[in-house]
Amino acid sequence: MTQAVRHEEMRARNLEVVLGAVGRGGPLTRAALAEVTGLTKSTVSKLVGDLVEAGLLAETGPARAGERGRPGVEVVLSGARVASLGLEINVDYLAVRVLDLTGAVRVAVRRDRDNRGARPKKVLGELQELASEALAEAHRLGLEAAGAVLAVSGPVGDGVLFSAPNLGWQDVRPADLLRLPIPVELDNEANLAALGELWYGDGERDFLYVSGEIGIGAGLVVGGVLYSGATGLAGELGHVVVAPEGAPCRCGGSGCLETYAGQEALLAAGKAASVPALLAALERGDETALAACAAAGRALGIALTSAVNLLDLDRIVLGGVFTQLYPWLSGPVSEVLAKRLGGLRGTPPYLTASRLGGDAATLGAAGRVIHRVLADPAPFVTRAQEA
Amino acid sequence: MTQAVRHEEMRARNLEVVLGAVGRGGPLTRAALAEVTGLTKSTVSKLVGDLVEAGLLAETGPARAGERGRPGVEVVLSGARVASLGLEINVDYLAVRVLDLTGAVRVAVRRDRDNRGARPKKVLGELQELASEALAEAHRLGLEAAGAVLAVSGPVGDGVLFSAPNLGWQDVRPADLLRLPIPVELDNEANLAALGELWYGDGERDFLYVSGEIGIGAGLVVGGVLYSGATGLAGELGHVVVAPEGAPCRCGGSGCLETYAGQEALLAAGKAASVPALLAALERGDETALAACAAAGRALGIALTSAVNLLDLDRIVLGGVFTQLYPWLSGPVSEVLAKRLGGLRGTPPYLTASRLGGDAATLGAAGRVIHRVLADPAPFVTRAQEA
DNA sequence: TTCATTTAGTTCACGTTGTAGACTAAATAT
DNA sequence: ATATTTAGTCTACAACGTGAACTAAATGAA
Numbered sequence: 001m002t003q004a005v006r007h008e009e010m011r012a013r014n015l016e017v018v019l020g021a022v023g024r025g026g027p028l029t030r031a032a033l034a035e036v037t038g039l040t041k042s043t044v045s046k047l048v049g050d051l052v053e054a055g056l057l058a059e060t061g062p063a064r065a066g067e068r069g070r071p072g073v074e075v076v077l078s079g080a081r082v083a084s085l086g087l088e089i090n091v092d093y094l095a096v097r098v099l100d101l102t103g104a105v106r107v108a109v110r111r112d113r114d115n116r117g118a119r120p121k122k123v124l125g126e127l128q129e130l131a132s133e134a135l136a137e138a139h140r141l142g143l144e145a146a147g148a149v150l151a152v153s154g155p156v157g158d159g160v161l162f163s164a165p166n167l168g169w170q171d172v173r174p175a176d177l178l179r180l181p182i183p184v185e186l187d188n189e190a191n192l193a194a195l196g197e198l199w200y201g202d203g204e205r206d207f208l209y210v211s212g213e214i215g216i217g218a219g220l221v222v223g224g225v226l227y228s229g230a231t232g233l234a235g236e237l238g239h240v241v242v243a244p245e246g247a248p249c250r251c252g253g254s255g256c257l258e259t260y261a262g263q264e265a266l267l268a269a270g271k272a273a274s275v276p277a278l279l280a281a282l283e284r285g286d287e288t289a290l291a292a293c294a295a296a297g298r299a300l301g302i303a304l305t306s307a308v309n310l311l312d313l314d315r316i317v318l319g320g321v322f323t324q325l326y327p328w329l330s331g332p333v334s335e336v337l338a339k340r341l342g343g344l345r346g347t348p349p350y351l352t353a354s355r356l357g358g359d360a361a362t363l364g365a366a367g368r369v370i371h372r373v374l375a376d377p378a379p380f381v382t383r384a385q386e387a
Numbered sequence: 388m389t390q391a392v393r394h395e396e397m398r399a400r401n402l403e404v405v406l407g408a409v410g411r412g413g414p415l416t417r418a419a420l421a422e423v424t425g426l427t428k429s430t431v432s433k434l435v436g437d438l439v440e441a442g443l444l445a446e447t448g449p450a451r452a453g454e455r456g457r458p459g460v461e462v463v464l465s466g467a468r469v470a471s472l473g474l475e476i477n478v479d480y481l482a483v484r485v486l487d488l489t490g491a492v493r494v495a496v497r498r499d500r501d502n503r504g505a506r507p508k509k510v511l512g513e514l515q516e517l518a519s520e521a522l523a524e525a526h527r528l529g530l531e532a533a534g535a536v537l538a539v540s541g542p543v544g545d546g547v548l549f550s551a552p553n554l555g556w557q558d559v560r561p562a563d564l565l566r567l568p569i570p571v572e573l574d575n576e577a578n579l580a581a582l583g584e585l586w587y588g589d590g591e592r593d594f595l596y597v598s599g600e601i602g603i604g605a606g607l608v609v610g611g612v613l614y615s616g617a618t619g620l621a622g623e624l625g626h627v628v629v630a631p632e633g634a635p636c637r638c639g640g641s642g643c644l645e646t647y648a649g650q651e652a653l654l655a656a657g658k659a660a661s662v663p664a665l666l667a668a669l670e671r672g673d674e675t676a677l678a679a680c681a682a683a684g685r686a687l688g689i690a691l692t693s694a695v696n697l698l699d700l701d702r703i704v705l706g707g708v709f710t711q712l713y714p715w716l717s718g719p720v721s722e723v724l725a726k727r728l729g730g731l732r733g734t735p736p737y738l739t740a741s742r743l744g745g746d747a748a749t750l751g752a753a754g755r756v757i758h759r760v761l762a763d764p765a766p767f768v769t770r771a772q773e774a
Numbered sequence: 775t776t777c778a779t780t781t782a783g784t785t786c787a788c789g790t791t792g793t794a795g796a797c798t799a800a801a802t803a804t
Numbered sequence: 805a806t807a808t809t810t811a812g813t814c815t816a817c818a819a820c821g822t823g824a825a826c827t828a829a830a831t832g833a834a
Contacts, residue, residue, distance in 0.1 A: 002407065004424045005392065005400045006792060006818040013392045014821085020389065020503050031782055037391045041822050047785060062829095069781025114413070155731070206617040229699025230593040230609065236490065236696040237729060243631060252730030253692065302628050305640065306693045309623040310605070312616025330812040343639030344542070344626060393821060394790045401792085418811055430792055432812060449800095456810025457800040 007039060012378035014039060014243035018047045019056060019377050021319055022075055027153070029063055029072025048075055054381040055081030056101060056373075077102045082373050082380065083138050085182065086366030087131060090358075091115055091166045091213070094127050097359075099366040101373065107137045117318075119170050124177040131180055143183050146373055148367035150174055153213050157232050161186065165215040165250075185368070189361045190235055190281035193319050193354070194219025195226055196364030199371065201355040209354070210237060210300075212262045212322035220311060238262060240303040245386045257339040260299030263321055266292055275321055282328050285339060295326040300329065303338025308341055308349055319354035326353035394649025398434075399765035401426065405434045406443060406764050408410050409462055416450055435462055441768040442468030443760075458583040464489045469760050469767065471752030472523050472535035472569065475517060475576070477745075478553045478600070481514050483521045484574060484746075486753040487530060488760065490587055494524045511564040516523060518567055531761055532569050536752035537561055538575040540600050546620050548573065552637075574755070576748045577622055579605025580706050580741070582613055586758065588742040594702035595694060596741070597624060597687075599709035601650045607698060627690040647686030650708055653679055662708055669715050680715040686694030687716065687746055688723025695728055695736055706741035713740035 003009070009028060020035050022028055030048055034041045051057040058078035062071045074327075079100035086096040092114060098107035109130045115123050131148065138145055152174070154164035161172045175184050194209035198221050205224040211217045216238030220227040228234050238258035239251050246255025259265055263275065270292035281289035296318035318326055318333075330351055337348040354360055373380065390396070407416055408423050415423070421431045425630075438444040445465035449458045466487035475482040479501060483492035496517045502510050517536065520712040525532055539561070541551035548559045551688055562571050581596035584610050598604045602626030607614040608751035615621050625645035626638050633642025646652055650662065657679035659665035691703060703721075705713055724735040741747055760767065 002400060002404055004404045004792095005397045006426075006427045007397075007821095010392045010394075010397050010791090010820065013389060017389055017391045038438065039391045039393075040822055041783065042785080049778080050507075063782095066831090068779070068831045070783080072782050161827080181819090220697075222614070227609070227614070230701045231699055234697065235697035236699075236731065240693040241727070242628070244629065244689050249660065250730070251727070253727035293594040298795070302631050303693075306627040306690075307697055309626040310607075310621065310694055310697060312618055312621035312623075314617045340626075340628070340638070340640035343637070344623065390820095394792095397791065397820095416811070427792085427793055428812065429814080432814095433792090450811095453802090454810085455802045455808070457812080459811050 001360050006157055008378075012376065013053065014043070014048055015377050015381060016375060018044060019051060019374055020181070022057060023077055023374055024047055027060055027063070027074035027076045029074050031072050033075075034316070036254045036365075045270055045328075050381050051075075051377065054377070056268075056377055056380060067128045068233070075109050079104050079106070080142065081144055082370070083143035083145050084182055084366040084369035084373075085131060085134065086181075086362035086364070087127060087139075087144050087148055087150040087166065087184075088185070088362045088365065089115060089127060089152050089167070089204075090148070091153075092363075094115060094130055095362050096127070096130045097362040097366055098134050098138045098143065098145065101296075101370060103367070103370070105363075106141055106143060109362065115167055120174070121167055121177055123167075124174055128178050133173065133177070136179070139167075147369040148180060148184045149368045150178070150186050150323075151189045151192045151365045152186065152359040153211070154215065155233050155236065156186055156188045158233065159186050166213055178190075180352075186221070187365070188217060188235070189213075189321075190217030191219040191226055192368070193356075193360035193363035194221050194317075194364065195367055196356055196360035197221075197317055197319075197354060198224065198226075198364075199367045200363045202352075204315055206313070207317055208311070208313045208321060209317045209360075210304075211318055212261065212263065212320040214317070216258050217261055218307075220313075237307065240306055242299045242302050248315045257303040260294035261303075263359075266296050266321075266325075269295065275324070279324060282325075290328065293325060294332045296331040297332030298336055301333040302340075304333065304337060304349075305340040308337070309344075313349050315352070317354050319357075319360060323354045323357050330336060395765075401430070402434055402438065402764050402768060403762060405431060406438060406464075406761055408629075409444060410464055410761055414447055414450070414463045416459035416461050417457050420462075425557065426466040437768050438462075439465075441764070443764055445766060453547075463692075466491050466493070467529065468531055469757070470530035470532050470569075471753040471760075472518060472521065472525075473579075473749035473751070474514060474535060474537040474571075475752065476502060476510060476514060476537070476554070477748075478540075481510070481517055482745075482749050483514070483517045484749040484753055484759055485521050485525045485530065485532070487748070488757060490754070490757070493528055493530060493710050494521045496521050497639050502554055507556055507559045507561070507565055510554075510707075511561055514565065515565050515613070518565070522567070522569075534569050534756040535567060535571045535572050536579065536755045537565070537571055538576045538579045538752045539573065540598070540619050541602060542602070542620050542623065543573055543575045545575050547733030548678055553600055560719045567695075567696065567764035572755075573621070574752070575604060575606070576600075576604040577604030578613055578615065579751035579755065580743075580747035581608050581704075581751065582754055583743055583747035583749075584608075584704055584706075584741060585611065585613075586754045587750045589704075589739075589746065590766075591702055593700070594704055595691075595698070595700045596704045596706055597691075597706040597709060599648065599650065599712075603645050603649055607696075607700075609698075624694065627693055628691050629686045644690040646688055648683035648690075653683050653708075656682065662711070666711060669712075677715065678713060681719045684716040685723055688720040689718065689727075691724060691736075692727040695724070702737045702739070704739055704741050706744075706747060710741045710744050 036267040086097045096109045166296035190211035209219040217234040218237040239256040247259045250258040270289040421428045468488040474485045483496045577598035598607040605622040605624040626643040632641035634646045636643040657676040
């Protein structure tokens with residue numbers, strides 16, 4: 001239900017409109033903002049003034065004019081005040097990033113360690129250390145962290161990580177083990193990486209991000225908004241049925257995509273002990289490895305065909321391990337998509353490798369808080385005092 | 388991008404809030420509305436006054452009191468002014484319905500005729516006759532039709548019906564052949580039927596509506612909003628892959644759901660000439676028919692498994708021919724869903740037959756215009772004149 | 775150099791809308 | 805009959821955007 005609008009909400013929405021216009025439209029003068037937003041110059045002036053005072057916008061020098069008339073003063077998003085913490089637990093490392101309002105990475109900490117089978121308490125304790133360091137550093141830079149988001153690989157709901165096939169965890173509630181002075185939220189790595197690509201990658205507003213790890217997840221972005229389903233569990237691409245009579249899957253079904261293109265299946269079929277080993281084999285043209293990749297690509301193509309028919313996707317981004325395997329996967333995937341979708345739709349969806357690679361998840365995680373501030377800056381703005 | 392809010396928009400939004408609260412919350416007094424919306428009594432009084440004057444709300448008698456204090460006057464949606472036209476072209480009939488703001492059917496016209504292979508011009512000419520009659524009748528009832536929506540079976544985009552497997556049509560633009568004094572929009576039958584179920588059926592806010600005809604379409608509703616994909620073509624459940632090496636499909640692929648559970652496949656496997664014949668065979672326990680239905684149900688279960696994994700659905704409504712076949716389909720479908728989804732999610736999605744049956748599409752079509760008025764009543768409300 | 779022109783930004787009286795609380799209306803309970 | 809309670813209206817007021825006049829700062833022409 002739409003909420004009632006009072007004067008306060010009117011102002012809050014208009015602050016958002018101005019801030020958002022600057023965020024999307026690069027540096028803009030007050031006059032340009034008035035034109036873009038449809039508000040009058042006087043209103044824009046007031047709002048910009050308050051946003052500058054709040055440390056959310058900053059004036060750059062006078063706009064390079066060259067043209068007649070008084071040159072306007074351009075404003076941009078200010079990275080001076082608000083920041084956000086993005087956290088990630090991966091199989092091979094822990095990563096922490098602090099982003100400011102402009103999307104610039106202000107602090108980045110990463111610790112390589114093998115988290116396979118490690119106890120949640122241990123891993124989260126170490127993550128807390130890294131996060132605290134990063135927060136301290138951010139504080140030294142004059143930044144105010146508004147919140148933190150933790151990315152984990154596996155289905156998540158209501159703060160609980162139901163299962164993490166990469167780590168071997170079950171029903172963990174990370175916020176209980178991660179004490180930080182700011183609120184910590186939990187979300188799925190595929191969803192957050194999709195948001196990372198949306199906000200800090202190509203900037204496309206409609207796509208499916210596919211995260212290939214031991215499990216295969218996906219994050220669906222439509223019209224610039226993440227789609228997360230009725231209970232937040234959408235995107236389980238790994239269990240889309242590719243062959244009903246296929247091999248049994250840990251989910252209880254059989255012939256799921258994961259049994260063809262999941263990391264374990266891929267390594268087994270390619271006779272490689274690890275992803276780097278598989279990559280090396282592919283690069284030296286090993287037949288077994290190439291065949292394994294082609295088969296996985298075809299299976300992925302079939303699952304994506306179903307996804308496109310259901311969701312009307314026009315762009316698919318391959319992330320996780322699939323980013324590195326992209327040169328060997330894209331052929332078979334595209335072929336299947338073109339063949340099976342050609343009849344009904346003019347062009348098959350556009351396929352790309354993730355632009356951000358392993359950084360997507362932490363960027364998306366931190367971006368989530370940043371974008372919440374951009375979407376509702378009012379709490380950070382003190383109402384202008386009449387002199 | 389969020390639009391700037393001026394006083395006018397503030398008022399427009401608050402009119403919507405009040406109207407919407409009455410629409411959802413049954414009869415409400417001004418005092419109750421103030422509590423529900425968070426607006427003050429005086430504001431609500433003004434807004435309700437204007438909405439009543441506009442013919443969008445109506446006062447019923449004094450509220451049943453029995454309790455202490457002055458009894459409030461309840462207001463309800465008024466069916467006296469705004470109406471909307473829902474149109475449907477089906478294989479076997481043309482249907483037209485006029486709905487008022489309360490959702491009551493005020494005029495209904497239906498003409499049985501076989502549209503298979505008929506020329507678009509002929510069919511749409513006849514539909515125009517029916518629609519004109521219905522509009523005249525609505526006018527006699529004092530209703531003002533705000534718009535019309537036409538439901539057709541097949542993929543639609545930008546006013547063009549790309550293909551209609553039921554009718555044998557290709558690339559038809561119905562608005563060109565259907566001259567009415569109000570704007571006519573075009574949409575997919577499965578999408579509109581889903582909206583019909585949402586607004587005038589069970590009222591669930593998250594579900595997938597499956598429309599089984601010669602093609603198999605689907606309409607996805609999430610949080611009370613229809614999901615239509617990047618280009619409006621979402622919901623092609625019929626071409627979700629059920630068996631990659633299966634029978635070739637008219638879409639160019641193979642093993643699509645349609646080749647297992649589409650009406651033609653179903654009749655062929657059940658050795659029946661028509662849907663009524665198949666139903667008769669099923670009711671007398673014919674083995675071939677029962678086996679055909681069970682196989683179709685299992686295929687549908689597999690396609691829906693993929694859909695649930697991708698979309699996180701918790702409710703599935705079977706419509707179209709599947710409504711009548713529900714008693715024979717629900718068993719196999721549920722079994723497959725339970726088996727394949729049991730591992731990852733607590734409970735498989737809830738499966739039901741469509742409540743509205745064949746009426747869903749016209750109701751959804753007309754409801755679309757009605758809900759547009761409910762979502763933005765301001766154009767119908769003249770600003771109150773100070774005496 | 776000077777002044778007209780152009781564009782940017784600020785100021786202020788005003789209009790529109792929601793708010794708060796006093797006030798009136800209409801019921802039940804004592 | 806009168807107190808109490810709840811509904812609804814009325815009015816002075818506050819919040820915020822508007823619009824036009826005004827000031828500021830540039831370019832270009834005389």
